[in-house]
Amino acid sequence: MVESKRVALVTGSTSGIGLAIAQKYAQMNYDVALNSFEPAETVTGLVADLQAIGAGRVAYFQADLSDAAASRDLAGQVIGHFGRVDVLVNNAGIQKVAPIEDFAEDDWHRIVAVSLDSAFHTIRATLPGMAQRGWGRIINIASAHGLRASPFKSAYVATKHAVVGLTKTVALEAAEKGVTVNAICPGYVWTPLVAKQVADQARVHGLSEEEVVRQVILAPQPTKQFVQPEEIAEMAAYLCSDWARSITGSTISIDGGWTAK
Numbered sequence: 001m002v003e004s005k006r007v008a009l010v011t012g013s014t015s016g017i018g019l020a021i022a023q024k025y026a027q028m029n030y031d032v033a034l035n036s037f038e039p040a041e042t043v044t045g046l047v048a049d050l051q052a053i054g055a056g057r058v059a060y061f062q063a064d065l066s067d068a069a070a071s072r073d074l075a076g077q078v079i080g081h082f083g084r085v086d087v088l089v090n091n092a093g094i095q096k097v098a099p100i101e102d103f104a105e106d107d108w109h110r111i112v113a114v115s116l117d118s119a120f121h122t123i124r125a126t127l128p129g130m131a132q133r134g135w136g137r138i139i140n141i142a143s144a145h146g147l148r149a150s151p152f153k154s155a156y157v158a159t160k161h162a163v164v165g166l167t168k169t170v171a172l173e174a175a176e177k178g179v180t181v182n183a184i185c186p187g188y189v190w191t192p193l194v195a196k197q198v199a200d201q202a203r204v205h206g207l208s209e210e211e212v213v214r215q216v217i218l219a220p221q222p223t224k225q226f227v228q229p230e231e232i233a234e235m236a237a238y239l240c241s242d243w244a245r246s247i248t249g250s251t252i253s254i255d256g257g258w259t260a261k
């Protein structure tokens with residue numbers, strides 16, 4: 001596949017799904033802007049590994065997306081460095097599990113800021129340039145929880161539903177400008193975050209890790225298999241192809257049948 005030269009910004013890309021998408025774009029010889037809240041010196045190895053994958057350039061932009069000012073500045077910094085952003089993947093997201101009456105206000109605001117507000121800021125900063133050049137791709141990593149609810153995840157479910165609403169709205173605004181805007185809605189994906197939950201839940205429930213996976217974590221996922229980060233990355237690559245130019249305003253479920261129920 002011959003790919004045109006593109007610049008991609010992937011938020012929250014030092015781990016899990018974001019990292020897999022960044023690796024895929026590096027394979028496609030895109031210039032890749034990585035982001036996380038971690039200090040730059042902790043990710044030099046990761047940047048070098050990505051740089052070695054393809055012919056594009058790789059740079060890291062530290063920004064804690066729970067902070068509105070940092071969130072507002074991120075895309076501008078990437079545009080300052082690479083000249084433009086053609087592909088924006090809003091991937092950064094965090095989780096907190098608690099009944100609503102015990103849900104700390106700070107946790108609520110932090111989840112909304114990282115998952116939703118940051119997407120608002122990055123889209124505002126990058127859409128005008130994409131529209132001017134007549135080509136762009138915005139991919140928001142929502143969740144099956146953008147389409148369905150589970151108890152004790154009020155902030156996560158509310159923000160992921162809101163990300164879906166934001167996706168549809170911006171898709172309509174950008175429809176005639178060569179820019180597509182879509183939400184990928186994964187079910188449970190095997191990432192370091194989930195691996196840690198398995199170990200924690202096994203301890204709490206007194207179950208084996210296999211039992212936790214089948215009976216607790218994968219209970220809503222009919223395939224009873226984790227989605228792999230690379231499956232999300234392949235979809236993120238496909239959405240950047242010209243074959244995907246008519247896919248916009250869509251929620252694309254990769255959830256092992258979860259939302260078929």
Ligand code: NAD
Nearest residue numbers: 012013014015016017036037064065092093143188189191
């Ligand atoms: P992860 O924890 O492995 O990676 C999250 C990334 O976001 C990391 O690079 C982390 O450094 C970064 N990040 C966290 N807080 C940040 C902040 N304040 N500022 C900047 N960066 C920050 O998580 P993951 O499982 O790969 O999840 C990625 C996205 O996919 C999230 O939006 C998540 O909600 C969504 N998702 C995950 C699953 C799953 O099962 N893993 C399922 C559905 C949706």
